[in-house]
Amino acid sequence: MLRLFCSIFLLGYCLTAHAMYGLQPKQVANNTWVLEGSTDNFSNENGGNIVNIAFIVTDVEVILIDSGPSFAYGRELATAIAKITDKPVGRILLTHHHPDHMLGSQAFPGARIAALAETAQLMQDEGDAMAENMYRMVGDRMRGTEVVMPDTLLEAGLLELDNYRLQLLQLRGHTNADLAVFDPQTGVLFAGDLVFYQRAVSTAHTPSIATWLEDIETLAALPWKVIIPGHGPVARNDAPLQQMRDYLGWLDQLLTTAAAQGDDMNNIMRTPIPKRFADINLTEYELVRTVNHLYPAYEKAYWQQLSE
Numbered sequence: 001m002l003r004l005f006c007s008i009f010l011l012g013y014c015l016t017a018h019a020m021y022g023l024q025p026k027q028v029a030n031n032t033w034v035l036e037g038s039t040d041n042f043s044n045e046n047g048g049n050i051v052n053i054a055f056i057v058t059d060v061e062v063i064l065i066d067s068g069p070s071f072a073y074g075r076e077l078a079t080a081i082a083k084i085t086d087k088p089v090g091r092i093l094l095t096h097h098h099p100d101h102m103l104g105s106q107a108f109p110g111a112r113i114a115a116l117a118e119t120a121q122l123m124q125d126e127g128d129a130m131a132e133n134m135y136r137m138v139g140d141r142m143r144g145t146e147v148v149m150p151d152t153l154l155e156a157g158l159l160e161l162d163n164y165r166l167q168l169l170q171l172r173g174h175t176n177a178d179l180a181v182f183d184p185q186t187g188v189l190f191a192g193d194l195v196f197y198q199r200a201v202s203t204a205h206t207p208s209i210a211t212w213l214e215d216i217e218t219l220a221a222l223p224w225k226v227i228i229p230g231h232g233p234v235a236r237n238d239a240p241l242q243q244m245r246d247y248l249g250w251l252d253q254l255l256t257t258a259a260a261q262g263d264d265m266n267n268i269m270r271t272p273i274p275k276r277f278a279d280i281n282l283t284e285y286e287l288v289r290t291v292n293h294l295y296p297a298y299e300k301a302y303w304q305q306l307s308e
C-alpha cells in the first residue's frame, strides 16, 4: 500500500515537474513568438509566471527577450522552443534586472546573456536578494534557481547580427535601466516593463513618473506594428500606450495634489480607483506600493517649490 502511494505520489510529482507552467508559445509576427504570463501577482499557483517572454527565430539562432522567473520556467521554455525550431538559443537580451524577467537564463548554458551595463550592475547588487524574495513568494517552483550574470553588455543603437538587425533603446522609466527592443524587420516592439497593459504598473524602482512618461513617447514614436508589453496582452494598436499615459498621468496628478494638500499617506492609499481603470488588474495593491515608494519625493518637491 505504501509502495503504491509512493508511486502515485512520485508520478504526480514527475508530471508537475515536467510541465509545471504549461507554456504555449503564440506566434505574433513573422518568426516571432510570445509566452504570455498571468496579470496576477506572484503566487505558488502561477510559479512566478506573471511575465511575457518572447523569442525571434533568425536564420542562425533563437534570440530570447527575457528568460522568465525560474530555472524550471527556463527549462520548459527551452522544450517549447525546440518544438518550433531546431536552431539553438544563441542569445538572451534581458530588458531589466527584475527577477521574473531574468531567472530562467540558467536553462540556456550555450547562450550569450546580454544586458545594459546598468542592468548588469543592478543584477550584481540586488539579484540574489530578489531571487530569495521570489523563493518566499513562489515557493517550490523556484527550486535550484540561481542568478546568471550577463556576459555581454549592450548599448543603445543598432545591434547587427548575422542577417538580422535589432534597434536597441536605453530608457529609464521602470527601473532606471530599461532596454526596449524594436525589430525593424517585423515592426514588433518588445517594450519590457516600460509598458504594462491591463495590469497596474509596479513603481518600486522608477526614477520618476515624469521620466516614465517621456519613455512612453519615445516608444510611441517608433514605427511599431505590434507591442509586446512586459505584462499583459499583446496589442496591435496603441491602447497599451494610451493606458500608460492615462494611468501614469492619474498617479502623478493624485500624488501632486495630495502633496499640496499635505494629505496623509494612509488616506491617499485608499483613494478610489477611477472607473475607467476597472479592467486593469491589481490597481489597489499597486497604489499602496506606489504611495509608499513615491509620495515622499512628491512632498519634498512641493516643499522645495514653496521655498524657491
Ligand SMILES: [Zn+2]
Binding pocket: 096, 098, 174, 193, 202
Ligand atoms: Zn519589472
